[in-house]
Amino acid sequence: MAQEVRGVIAPGKDEPVRVETIVVPDPGPGEAVVQVQACGVCHTDLHYKQGGINDEFPFLLGHEAAGVVESVGEGVTDVAPGDFVILNWRAVCGRCRACLRGRPWYCFDTHNASQKMTLAATGQELSPALGIGAFADKTLVAAGQCTKVDPGVSPAVAGLLGCGVMAGIGAAINTGNVGRGDTVAVIGCGGVGDAAIAGANLAGAARIIAVDIDDRKLELARRMGATHTVNSAQTDPVEAIRDLTGGFGADVVIEAVGRPETYQQAFYARDLAGTVVLVGVPTPEMKLELPLLDVFGRGGALKSSWYGDCLPSRDFPMLVDLHQQGRLDLGAFVTETIQLDEVEKAFERMHAGDVLRSVVVL
Known part of the structure; x- marks a missing residue:
């Protein structure tokens, strides 16, 4: 059954972001719904807000995220409900010429969820940032965008591997x-x-x-x-x-x-x-x-x-292990933790150079 949750929306070019109620559908074949626990505020989200990526407004922002798989669709075998995962924006296809050559980090046919999340008030379809849209209590992604890692790591630091730190x-x-x-x-x-x-x-x-x-x-x-x-x-x-x-x-x-x-x-x-x-x-x-x-x-x-020529299934667990061994201080990247309604202020601090990373904790 579809769910209504909070999400941070960029309604138009250079307009202030706002928290809206969004509709997250049940996962279809090859998809997963993830309960988001933390999501970093990345400069790419600001690019979306400014219209620097494309003009497919409104955007559901946020993509540097970690959380727990809530449900999966038909045919999903790599992750299951209850798994702690980091989200990635390049779910590899396994079939293109790069994947078949054993170079999946160059995959030429990466994909996202087929279904669309929508605004509850109007039914308007949302464009999730980098196919993720994780400034939200829950989000819908392709199951291949979920990489299972040790649940002992803090979500606030694990999510950073989903984009900037990994890059x-x-x-x-x-x-x-x-x-x-x-x-x-x-x-x-x-x-x-x-x-x-x-x-x-x-x-x-x-x-x-x-x-x-x-x-x-x-x-x-x-x-x-x-x-x-x-x-x-x-x-x-x-x-x-x-x-x-x-x-x-x-x-x-x-x-x-x-x-x-x-x-x-x-x-x-x-x-x-x-x-x-x-x-x-x-x-x-x-x-x-x-x-x-x-x-x-x-x-x-x-x-x-x-994306740092990364293969999430290989690199995310390795970097989490290095962090837990004390060899990679992911916590040093986190300047502050904030709430969903503070994302606009976080963009201002980012623009002023006052933060390395603000992280939304849900």
Whole structure:
């Protein structure tokens, strides 16, 4: 039987979000209803609110979430009611050419729930952020979006693996292939950039250089494992990174801003045959111009990292285990916990750079 619950809705471009009553249908084949316990406030949710993703308003926001499976539809075998899960936004198909080659993290046909959640007052269909919509008491997702993990972990930190923290850690470990003794630079020290620093630290990087224009963020970056910091509002970051790497540049540079200017910095701050990883999300109008001779002459690899090239079934349980062992401090990413009706204020604090992550706890 369909249920009515609270959810945070973005009604139109740049309009304030509000809490509305939404209708969550019973799960159909391959679907699951999840009782949400916590959901992080991610910059992607703000992009949805601002119309930067698409114009399919109204949006049901929230996607960095953890909770308990309440019910499942026909044919679901991987999760069952009562399972504690982290939600992911890329349920792999298992049938596309990437999956059949044994590279499911590149799946070309990821999917979400088929049914739509709706506004209770009007019946209008909602567009769930990244196919999840977890600023809600309950949400409907494809069962493949649920990854079972140890229920002993706090939902407030587990949910962060559903997007930003996984994107950053994966950019370092999976996409950048950071190894023991490498030098790494991370440009942009928000949640994703700090996660990339944590990932480089886990991988055994010898030197991790954090670059940002905000000294508050640089201090947080040191707590995440950065060995050196550069305020790029005061110092040329390319020259600073070269000075800190014997004049050569970093083995891996991770760009966590998503702007042409910072990407160029990343390109020239890497060593010959080094790797640039773009994990910051650009907007559609942005253009990049680089001398083709420099692209050819410097060699190496220019990579984009989607969701940290993660495979949730492999990576989420591993990272939860590392957290529980005390080797990955996921709690350090949580600046504050809030209620559903405080999401609009959380966006304001995010825009001002006052928080690393606000987390809605239900």
